[in-house]
Amino acid sequence: xxxxxxxxxxxxxxxxxxxxxxxxxxxxxxxxxxxxxxxxxxxxxxxxxxxxxxxxxxxxxxxxxxxxxxxxxxxxxxxxxxxxxxxxxxxxxxxxxxxxxxxxxxxxxxxxxxxxxxxxxxxxxxxxxxxxxxxxxxxxxxxxxxxxxxxxxxxxxxxxxxxxxxxxxxxxxxxxxxxxxxxxxxxxxxxxxxxxxx
Amino acid sequence: xxxxxxxxxxxxxxxxxxxxxxxxxxxxxxxxxxxxxxxxxxxxxxxxxxxxxxxxxxxxxxxxxxxxxxxxxxxxxxxxxxxxxxxxxxxxxxxxxxxxxxxxxxxxxxxxxxxxxxxxxxxxxxxxxxxxxxxxxxxxxxxxxxxxxxxxxxxxxxxxxxxxxxxxxxxxxxxxxxxxxxxxxxxxxxxxxxxxxxxxxxxxxxxxxxxxxxxxxxxxxxxxxxxxxxxxx
Numbered sequence: 293x294x295x296x297x298x299x300x301x302x303x304x305x306x307x308x309x310x311x312x313x314x315x316x317x318x319x320x321x322x323x324x325x326x327x328x329x330x331x332x333x334x335x336x337x338x339x340x341x342x343x344x345x346x347x348x349x350x351x352x353x354x355x356x357x358x359x360x361x362x363x364x365x366x367x368x369x370x371x372x373x374x375x376x377x378x379x380x381x382x383x384x385x386x387x388x389x390x391x392x393x394x395x396x397x398x399x400x401x402x403x404x405x406x407x408x409x410x411x412x413x414x415x416x417x418x419x420x421x422x423x424x425x426x427x428x429x430x431x432x433x434x435x436x437x438x439x440x441x442x443x444x445x446x447x448x449x450x451x452x453x454x455x456x457x458x459x460x461x462x463x464x465x466x467x468x469x470x471x472x473x474x475x476x477x478x479x480x481x482x483x484x485x486x487x488x489x490x
Numbered sequence: 491x492x493x494x495x496x497x498x499x500x501x502x503x504x505x506x507x508x509x510x511x512x513x514x515x516x517x518x519x520x521x522x523x524x525x526x527x528x529x530x531x532x533x534x535x536x537x538x539x540x541x542x543x544x545x546x547x548x549x550x551x552x553x554x555x556x557x558x559x560x561x562x563x564x565x566x567x568x569x570x571x572x573x574x575x576x577x578x579x580x581x582x583x584x585x586x587x588x589x590x591x592x593x594x595x596x597x598x599x600x601x602x603x604x605x606x607x608x609x610x611x612x613x614x615x616x617x618x619x620x621x622x623x624x625x626x627x628x629x630x631x632x633x634x635x636x637x638x639x640x641x642x643x644x645x646x647x648x649x650x651x652x653x654x655x656x657x658x659x660x661x662x663x664x665x666x667x668x669x670x671x672x673x674x675x676x677x678x679x680x681x682x683x684x685x686x687x688x689x690x691x692x693x694x695x696x697x698x699x700x701x702x703x704x705x706x707x708x709x710x711x712x713x714x715x716x717x718x719x720x721x722x723x
Contacts, residue, residue, distance in 0.1 A: 294549060294552065295549045295551055295552060297551065297552055298556065302589065303519055303557065303560050303563070304517065304518070304519040304588075304592065305586075305589040305592065306581070306585045307519040307522050307526075307563050308584075308588040308592075308596070309581050309583075309585040309588055310522075310526070310563060310566060310567060310570075310576070310581060311522045312584055312588075312597055313576060313584065314526075314566075314570075314576075315596060315597045315598075315599050316599070317533075317576075318533075318599070319529055319532075319575075320522075320529045320530075320604070321599055321600060321601045321604055321605070322596060322598075323600065324525065324529065324601065325522055325529075327605055327608045327609070328524065328525050328608050329514075329515065329524070329525075331608070331609075332524075333514050333515070336612065372613075372615070373611075373615045374528075374612045374613075374615045374616065375615065376615065377616065378617065378618070378619065395496070395650075396495060396496060396497075396646060397495065398558070403615075406514070407514055407524075409508075410507075410512060410516075411506050411508050411509075414558070415497050415500075415503045416503045416504055416505060416506045416507065417506045419497040419498065419501070419503045420501075422499060422650065422692070423501075423693060423697075425702060426699050427699070431505070432506040433506075433508065439700050439701055440701070442702065442703065443699070443702040443703075444702075444703050444704075444705065445704045446704075447705065448707070449646045449648065449708070450662070450665065450682050450709070451618035452662055454705075
């Protein structure tokens with residue numbers, strides 16, 4: 293266990309050293325790495341979660357199924373898989389605001405949100421969001437939650453993956469699912485930001 | 491283990507660094523390091539619980555200061571060496587080579603099965619649910635207290651809920667038990683529950699923000715029925 297913090301050049305060289313050995317040992321290939329990267333750069337991202345939210349806003353029966361069993365409801369839309377094998381959607385209301393975290397590492401619902409942003413995985417957010425969530429939301433994300441609204445922080449300590457169903461904004465009555473999905477931000481499904489204004 | 495990775499409630503780490511935007515991968519090496527979970531997993535280096543424990547065993551200062559995906563590289567190296575598949579001297583030698591020749595090519599090899607595995611794993615995932623005939627000792631609505639035990643190995647019992655009392659909100663059935671699987675043991679499935687703790691119970695009336703709760707998932711061995719009616723709502 294080394295106490296030395298490596299430079300970016302040292303990390304890159306060490307990763308390449310391990311990569312080259314693991315390619316020779318039959319554990320990795322560059323083609324498989326490229327495919328994995330392509331999936332999480334271009335295919336699996338928060339646009340998938342946004343489509344689920346838009347459907348829930350448009351279809352009350354789907355919303356009931358989503359809140360009852362998010363894994364099964366997402367599968368109806370062909371969404372699911374790695375790091376979202378067991379998902380729970382938590383619903384924001386006029387009196388409840390939800391926010392997700394993983395204080396012990398970086399757990400996050402990949403099938404609906406893609407890979408987490410670096411701040412979600414870093415020590416600053418993970419340490420403070422369970423202790424002073426209102427202050428973090430206000431000071432770090434510019435997002436005010438009034439004291440009358442209960443703040444519920446979901447710490448993903450098991451393989452259950454929580455994510456937030458934000459409230460449908462006012463003035464969106466005429467919008468179809470595609471237009472609604474465009475309003476749903478990644479941050480609104482983590483619980484650190486609002487949905488976009490219509 | 492009582493490590494620095496267990497960050498919930500730690501003070502003094504500063505504001506959350508939130509950039510306007512960022513790429514999924516910030517450097518080429520992050521892409522290969524990201525693959526050092528799924529592919530070594532397939533090769534039998536670790537399950538997800540052991541993988542996490544490998545990261546927890548990093549030097550705490552390096553853990554806090556290094557870029558995220560270096561943690562993943564560390565876990566792959568740790569278990570690869572422990573299994574005898576990777577050799578420390580060989581890693582050092584090649585690291586030196588790539589430091590001096592950063593653009594040197596990687597070995598070439600093809601493996602259609604590995605390529606197919608990537609898509610399969612992303613789509614199907616690796617569920618942690620495991621059947622068990624164990625009868626659940628707790629039910630939704632029960633008031634429970636988290637044990638004060640501080641194990642040396644891997645656990646998902648965070649410091650900040652240790653000894654605290656809350657109410658079971660959800661019951662999820664039986665899943666792999668990290669305190670066994672993360673330490674090289676078998677799956678040993680246990681019932682998993684989501685417990686609701688008030689912010690006052692966690693931080694005390696003086697420090698707690700108003701009108702807040704934290705939900706935390708526990709495995710059955712972490713909890714007992716609460717004996718006092720005084721704490722928690």
